[in-house]
Amino acid sequence: MTTQTDIPTPRSPYVxxxxxxxxxxxxxxxxxxxxxxxxxxxxxxxxxxxxMVGDGVKAIDFAFVGGKWSSPFWQIWDLLMLWLAMIxxxxxxxxxxxxxxxxxxxxxxxxxxxxxxxxxxxxLGTLVIFTFEPCPPGAPAELLxxxxxx
Amino acid sequence: MPTAPAGTLYxxxxxxxxxxxxxxxGVSIFFFLLVHVLDTSLVRVSPEAYNAxxxxxxxxxxxxxxxxxxxxxxxxxxxxxxxxxxDFWSKGPRYQRVMLWVVLGLLVVTMAGFLPxxxxxxxxxx
Ligand code: HEM
Numbered sequence: 001m002t003t004q005t006d007i008p009t010p011r012s013p014y015v016x017x018x019x020x021x022x023x024x025x026x027x028x029x030x031x032x033x034x035x036x037x038x039x040x041x042x043x044x045x046x047x048x049x050x051x052m053v054g055d056g057v058k059a060i061d062f063a064f065v066g067g068k069w070s071s072p073f074w075q076i077w078d079l080l081m082l083w084l085a086m087i088x089x090x091x092x093x094x095x096x097x098x099x100x101x102x103x104x105x106x107x108x109x110x111x112x113x114x115x116x117x118x119x120x121x122x123x124l125g126t127l128v129i130f131t132f133e134p135c136p137p138g139a140p141a142e143l144l145x146x147x148x149x150x
Numbered sequence: 151m152p153t154a155p156a157g158t159l160y161x162x163x164x165x166x167x168x169x170x171x172x173x174x175x176g177v178s179i180f181f182f183l184l185v186h187v188l189d190t191s192l193v194r195v196s197p198e199a200y201n202a203x204x205x206x207x208x209x210x211x212x213x214x215x216x217x218x219x220x221x222x223x224x225x226x227x228x229x230x231x232x233x234x235x236x237d238f239w240s241k242g243p244r245y246q247r248v249m250l251w252v253v254l255g256l257l258v259v260t261m262a263g264f265l266p267x268x269x270x271x272x273x274x275x276x
Contacts, residue, residue, distance in 0.1 A: 033237065036230040043223060052264065056271035057216060060204055062197035065190070082187065089180035096173065117184055125187045128194045136197065143197040 028091055035088045042081040066134035066145035075129055082125045090118045164250050168229055175226040182219060213272030217265060224260050228253040 051057055068074040093114055101107040135148035189207075192200040206212075232249045236242040242249075 033230075033234040036227075036234060040227050040231065043227065047220060047223070051216075051220070051271075052267055056268060057213065058208060058271045060208075062193060062200045065193050065200070069193075085183055089176070089183060092176045093180055096177065121184055121187045124191055128191045132193055139197050143201065 032088060032091060035084045039081070039084055039088060042077065042084065045077070046081060062143055063145040065132075067147065069129065069132050070134045070145065070147055079126065079129050082129070083122065086118055086122050086125075090114060164247050168232075168250050168253075172226060172229050172233070175222040178222055179219075179226060208272075210272060213268070216272075217261075217268060220264060220268070221257065221261055225253070225257050228256050 050060065069078075094111060097107060097110045097114065101110055135144055141149055189200075189203050192203055229250070232246070232253050235249060236246045
């Protein structure tokens with residue numbers, strides 16, 4: 001005599017419906033906060049060195065940029081700042097487009113323009129930082145950083 | 151456009167206006183950054199090209215614009231830290247309003263340090 005009957009579980013245990021959209025928005029939310037903290041340091045340092053030290057904006061010219069970017073320290077600083085600020089800013093503007101552009105077509109067009117601007121700016125900026133020549137041959141010496149004549 | 155009902159929990163007051171200001175400053179900084187990368191890229195063209203374009207920026211009107219831009223960045227930066235604190239610090243939501251006044255206080259202090267120096271560089275002799 002069998003006392004054990006094979007009764008199927010009355011209903012399947014609760015399973016959360018698997019989301020099909022991934023966790024992109026969560027990561028982007030975390031990224032906005034994490035990149036923000038790093039950007040405070042990068043941007044404030046940038047503004048202090050370029051606008052407060054010495055003669056500030058008045059002193060910015062080719063020689064000033066040449067002097068800064070002959071140092072790997074400032075190349076890396078500016079590269080990191082470029083990438084983080086562009087990803088942070090682009091992601092922020094993406095949120096704003098999603099908030100206000102109600103028609104699919106409008107949203108698509110605006111976001112395509114946004115990603116195009118992102119790509120052009122990041123590629124151009126990265127190339128400039130790394131292919132920059134602080135002492136271009138044939139340029140008048142008085143326009144160049146002091147390291148070029150030393 | 152659907153219109154929101156009047157007087158919901160989140161409308162008006164410090165919370166909404168700091169959000170509006172964070173949004174406006176964020177977009178403004180973003181568009182400035184696009185132009186800023188373009189003008190800096192002129193160092194790759196020639197010293198003369200870069201100096202010519204940067205020279206057109208070194209005017210009193212642009213100097214005032216830079217002051218406004220720095221104020222926008224400083225507000226966005228401090229208020230961004232406030233947003234992160236509201237989200238991650240257990241007491242953040244309770245102190246969100248106080249923290250906004252701290253943000254505005256830090257903005258005033260930072261600008262008080264920056265403006266005299268900057269305005270002297272912009273308007274001072276040679
Ligand atoms: C200086 C340090 C910065 C900090 C601490 C910071 C912080 C933040 C935070 C925490 C958010 C998220 C707001 C939210 O999810 O509700 C945000 C949004 C945003 N940020 Fe920044 N940010 C900084 C710099 C920048 C820069 C350089 C740009 C421009 C390139 C920028 C553009 C934006 C934009 C467009 C948004 C979206 C605003 C919105 O959704 O209302 N931020 N920022």
